[in-house]
Amino acid sequence: GVVGLQRSAVPADAYRSLFFFNFVDATSSVMVRATVLLSVGGFLGDVFGPTMQGCEDRDLWIRIARSYRLVGIPEPLVRYRLPGGREQLSRNVQQMERSEMKMLDLALADAPPEIAAMEPAIRSQTLKRIAMEYFGAADYEGFRRLVDKLAPLGGIDAGLRARVWLSYAPATVRLARAIRGISRPGNFR
Known part of the structure; x- marks a missing residue:
């Protein structure tokens, strides 16, 4: 691609x-x-x-x-x-x-x-970005491990919190991704 x-x-x-x-x-x-x-x-x-x-x-x-x-x-x-x-x-x-x-x-x-x-803020942003990579790769254990590292740095926002809950329900994540994929412009026939 x-x-x-x-x-x-x-x-x-x-x-x-x-x-x-x-x-x-x-x-x-x-x-x-x-x-x-x-x-x-x-x-x-x-x-x-x-x-x-x-x-x-x-x-x-x-x-x-x-x-x-x-x-x-x-x-x-x-x-x-x-x-x-x-x-x-x-x-x-x-x-x-x-x-x-x-x-x-x-x-x-x-x-x-x-x-x-600025080390705490630097590490927080880096850990959050990598946590999102884990989430995107469906490695929810790795995702939650980094979220645990983020907690003391204060880097957990509402979006990350929601993903933590979703990480315990992978089928829901797959469904949401499938819906998002078919709802993109050009995917309707």
Whole structure:
């Protein structure tokens, strides 16, 4: 399937924003001077390794944004296709979780005090996003485990609470997804 068009603007405070989300749409659309890559240590392949994939690029953007200004071009630069669509990106949610947490640990350990002070909010947003990946993959046990981690951080909203209840009734979730699928425009004949 084709992945939709993304046009994320570079936030005013790119360094801070990257702790909360990766706004860089496609790594293949990025241009970085070799001297900049060398000065920040390049990709940390030896740190993440083959079993810790999925956020090496965000780690690199954080390290670059700490010392350099990021700019963006507000038009699509690349077109790409994934064989299985969006779900290919997060097929292994457990691997995604391990990688994201390791990346955050490294980034926060090197962060200035004003960023380190936001650690609970940063972790809360990251855990919530990954919890939603677990929910989307119908891994309700993984979803509830992350919701339990979110509770002390105050990151549970009404939508997440409702999904916790639904996670105990997978048949209801499947029914809701089926109804949503047939109610999309173009699905009526």
